[in-house]
Amino acid sequence: MQVPRYWREIPKRYRLEASECINCHNVIFPEKLSCPQCSSKAFKTIRLSGKGKLVTHTIIRIAPEGFNDQVPYAMGIIKMEEGPQIMAQITDCDPDKLKTGDPMIYQFRRIRDDGNTGVIMYAYKFVPDVGI
Amino acid sequence: MRKVAIVGVGLIKWGELWEKSLRQIAAEAIFECLEDAGTDRIDAMTIGNMSGGLFNGQEHLSSLIPDFMGLKNIPAMRIESACASGGMAVRTAYLEVASGLSDFAVAVGVEKMTDISGQEATYALATAADQDHEAFHGVTFPGLYAMMAKAHMDRYGTTREDLSSVVIKNHKNGSLNPNAQFPFEITGDQVLRSPMVADPLRLLDCSPISDGAAAVMLTTLEEAEKLKKQPVLISGIGHATDSLALSSRNDILKMEAVEQSASKALEMAGKSIEDIDFAEVHDCFSIAEIMILEALGVVPPGEGGKASSEGLTALNGKFPVNPSGGLKSKGHPVGATGVAQICEAVAQLKGEAGKRQLKNVKAGLTQNMGGSAGSSVVHILEVI
Amino acid sequence: MVGIVGYGTKIPRYRIKVEEIAKVWGTDAPSYKRGLNLNEKSVPAPDEDCATLSVNAALNALKRAEIDPAEIGAVYVGSESHPYAVKPTGTIVSEAIGACPYVHTADLEFACKAGTEGMFIALNLVKSGAVPYALAIGADTSQGAPGDALEYSAAAGAAAFIMGNKNLIAELKDTHCFMTDTPDFWRREYKHYPEHGGRFTGAPAYFKHVSGAVDAILGKTNLSPKDFDYVIFHQPNGKFPVQAAKKFGFKEPQYLPGLLSPTLGNTYSGSSPMGFAATLDIAKPGELILLISYGSGAGSDAFVFETTNRIDEVRNRAPKLKKQLDEHKFYIEYGTYAKFRKKILVPN
Numbered sequence: 001m002q003v004p005r006y007w008r009e010i011p012k013r014y015r016l017e018a019s020e021c022i023n024c025h026n027v028i029f030p031e032k033l034s035c036p037q038c039s040s041k042a043f044k045t046i047r048l049s050g051k052g053k054l055v056t057h058t059i060i061r062i063a064p065e066g067f068n069d070q071v072p073y074a075m076g077i078i079k080m081e082e083g084p085q086i087m088a089q090i091t092d093c094d095p096d097k098l099k100t101g102d103p104m105i106y107q108f109r110r111i112r113d114d115g116n117t118g119v120i121m122y123a124y125k126f127v128p129d130v131g132i
Numbered sequence: 133m134r135k136v137a138i139v140g141v142g143l144i145k146w147g148e149l150w151e152k153s154l155r156q157i158a159a160e161a162i163f164e165c166l167e168d169a170g171t172d173r174i175d176a177m178t179i180g181n182m183s184g185g186l187f188n189g190q191e192h193l194s195s196l197i198p199d200f201m202g203l204k205n206i207p208a209m210r211i212e213s214a215c216a217s218g219g220m221a222v223r224t225a226y227l228e229v230a231s232g233l234s235d236f237a238v239a240v241g242v243e244k245m246t247d248i249s250g251q252e253a254t255y256a257l258a259t260a261a262d263q264d265h266e267a268f269h270g271v272t273f274p275g276l277y278a279m280m281a282k283a284h285m286d287r288y289g290t291t292r293e294d295l296s297s298v299v300i301k302n303h304k305n306g307s308l309n310p311n312a313q314f315p316f317e318i319t320g321d322q323v324l325r326s327p328m329v330a331d332p333l334r335l336l337d338c339s340p341i342s343d344g345a346a347a348v349m350l351t352t353l354e355e356a357e358k359l360k361k362q363p364v365l366i367s368g369i370g371h372a373t374d375s376l377a378l379s380s381r382n383d384i385l386k387m388e389a390v391e392q393s394a395s396k397a398l399e400m401a402g403k404s405i406e407d408i409d410f411a412e413v414h415d416c417f418s419i420a421e422i423m424i425l426e427a428l429g430v431v432p433p434g435e436g437g438k439a440s441s442e443g444l445t446a447l448n449g450k451f452p453v454n455p456s457g458g459l460k461s462k463g464h465p466v467g468a469t470g471v472a473q474i475c476e477a478v479a480q481l482k483g484e485a486g487k488r489q490l491k492n493v494k495a496g497l498t499q500n501m502g503g504s505a506g507s508s509v510v511h512i513l514e515v516i
Numbered sequence: 517m518v519g520i521v522g523y524g525t526k527i528p529r530y531r532i533k534v535e536e537i538a539k540v541w542g543t544d545a546p547s548y549k550r551g552l553n554l555n556e557k558s559v560p561a562p563d564e565d566c567a568t569l570s571v572n573a574a575l576n577a578l579k580r581a582e583i584d585p586a587e588i589g590a591v592y593v594g595s596e597s598h599p600y601a602v603k604p605t606g607t608i609v610s611e612a613i614g615a616c617p618y619v620h621t622a623d624l625e626f627a628c629k630a631g632t633e634g635m636f637i638a639l640n641l642v643k644s645g646a647v648p649y650a651l652a653i654g655a656d657t658s659q660g661a662p663g664d665a666l667e668y669s670a671a672a673g674a675a676a677f678i679m680g681n682k683n684l685i686a687e688l689k690d691t692h693c694f695m696t697d698t699p700d701f702w703r704r705e706y707k708h709y710p711e712h713g714g715r716f717t718g719a720p721a722y723f724k725h726v727s728g729a730v731d732a733i734l735g736k737t738n739l740s741p742k743d744f745d746y747v748i749f750h751q752p753n754g755k756f757p758v759q760a761a762k763k764f765g766f767k768e769p770q771y772l773p774g775l776l777s778p779t780l781g782n783t784y785s786g787s788s789p790m791g792f793a794a795t796l797d798i799a800k801p802g803e804l805i806l807l808i809s810y811g812s813g814a815g816s817d818a819f820v821f822e823t824t825n826r827i828d829e830v831r832n833r834a835p836k837l838k839k840q841l842d843e844h845k846f847y848i849e850y851g852t853y854a855k856f857r858k859k860i861l862v863p864n
Contacts, residue, residue, distance in 0.1 A: 005263075005264070009264055009268075010611060014571075014608075014611050014612040015611075015612060015613075015614055030264070030265050030377075047614070055283065055384070056279040056280070056282045056283040056286070056384065057279060057282060058275050058278035058279050058282060058330040058331050058332075058333075059328075059330065059331040060270060060271070060272060060275050060330050061327070061328050061329055061330060061331075062254070062272065062274070062329050062330070063270060063272070064251065064254050064255050064258055064267070064270060064272055065251050065252070065254075065255055066270075067270040069562055069855065069858075069862075070270070070562055070563065073270065075269065075270065075271050075275055075279070076279070077279060077378070077379045077384065085379040085380070085381075085384075086379055087265065087266050087269060087271060087377065087378065087379040088269055089269055089270055089563075091561060091563055092529050092561060092846075094846075095331075100282075100283075100286050107568075107572055108567075108568050108571040108572055108575070108612050109561075109563040109564065109568050110562075110563045110564065110565055110567075110568060111268065111269060111270070111563070112270070120565075120567075120599055120600070121268075122567065122568065122608060122612070123268070123269065125269075125563065130843070130844050131835055131839065132527075132529075132835045132839050132840045132843060132844055
């Protein structure tokens, strides 16, 4: 039963809520309790724009439990416009055609479900930004 | 702080040990180590184990292992730092002896990974990544290292052949190691024909799922002398951590925990990397060995792949790496790996490494890391 | 004054052609294409469902509405494929767009009419002054039983509309509803696929209710078909809406911009709302639009909207439906489709 652990992360997973350091304006995702750049502990919550560029990626062909039906799927690290890097699945793409530097945009998707009677878990994924 | 030396090692043959349990392989390695050390005195026992809970449904190894050995009243503790658990167990045993709290401390590393399915093991291993921000999204360890490999290829021009050169070299070394899980050579073609796991990493770029255990006995130089054993001195220890999630790093190609742990260990030993004759490093994937070479300062950033292809790290190269066969060929029972690296360094330094024996080696380095290098521990060992 | 302040759509990128389905079941593809005016349909990716389509459509609507999502006081999701039997889709959508926690949500179900049901409630809630903005979504990942005629049309998509009382892009002129108890299509509890009454779904069901709603709204507003610039009917296939339009004397330029089913399929609760969104994508300010939904069971909602000057300012702030429909498509074979739609028995 993964419900509490899933539920706790909803603001980040659904809305890309990040922390902006009040002192040095460093944007951190996911949040930390002190700024790795200036050690300040004062943050405000912001929503990331959802736009970024692909830093690196791979195609998962042997998946962990819960992801078998999606194989093969692309995963990558996306550098967001605001600065932080996010690891996520890249969906709605031809994985073989992804290139470093490709523009990426947030989409809300299903990640997996906790068995076919359990809770359905949703979160951000990214898709190539092709204007649709 | 007292000087600490290794006076005994115990290592069983690794592999898929269907007949043997977690407690059995750990106990066998310790008994072998005690025999090698010539003492049965245990003032403290440290147990490196990543996940008895997930692999075997068994926690509380501190009671389990001495109990199965038929011992009571042993101050034993389990140490966990994912795949660096073994190295951390040795470090903890070192602290026991160096501090004066214990005179004889045995460090055992153990993992019994084949009690569950491959997919369940993949899940258990993925708990060494950030569950909420990496594993939740479906990434695997091969996936994380594949992303590093892709970035390394993009930025530095590292090639498929460079990755394969690590695999070929480690299997060649492992073919000379009777304790290795896969003691045979493989070719570049075999690597290329193996199934893709996470592009660009293929099955043969990845270390295997293994059962195994290893143990070392640590004591003071005075006690070593009494035992009439040739001691191998632990002259430096470094330990560092980095972000758990790969994506949190400013530069995903910089293994800062490895850099920091190595420079601390070298500083403690009063040495530079040029003074080191060989290394056992954490080649959980082919790309890992390439990046570790760079992080240790053996080669400048970006040149690890080329250096491997050119033979720098071969048994007869200028800086031999993983003479044991590494995680790739010897096997990777995660909690045991860091301890076994030290067993290999001791064997090399004492001239007991058989067909894979390096010539004229006086100082060796072991590097053991957890996850995607979220933690790393380095030991410097010397013959005296 | 009440109406629409923003709208947005989402169509999955996967498509399957009628020929590909016909090949598996040994049916005559040309007759389906001719008879039902269906060529291909959208297929949701394995990681898409009614909730994800709703969220992604709603985020596009927010781009056009340019409002603070926290000001949205009500969220209604109409669908016959809510991901849970018990647990609202509306909370998922509200949370993802940033409308929580001060928001009223409800999941609606009325076969293919659940989307316009939400629109009807949202518009009237704003009109009453209870909330400043209300979001209504029609979304479905509809399932047709393998081999059934519905399999050629059951598609996936969503349209979202944010209703308000200022900065409108289309003002609501009037509404009307036409309902009777007519069991032409249903799905019983715990059943995976719906069942339907075959030809009974035509004259006594679709055509009777659609016509009843058109007659009623024309009478109520004193308008005639020629007064409208555009008309959108519910689109269970490509044939019914054209027949309905012709019956009332609507011409192609009035109904073609909103006719999506020939290449989209029937997106159920999303169907007529998506046709309406495609029409808003091209409508000029000051144009009159008639929207007629249909839901089996059965009933039709009728809406008359008039576009405002603001529509020209906002339409390019989010992807247009035609672009989502016509570009960047991935065609799949029946095997992949069967896997995506969980029609293959796999060990749990």
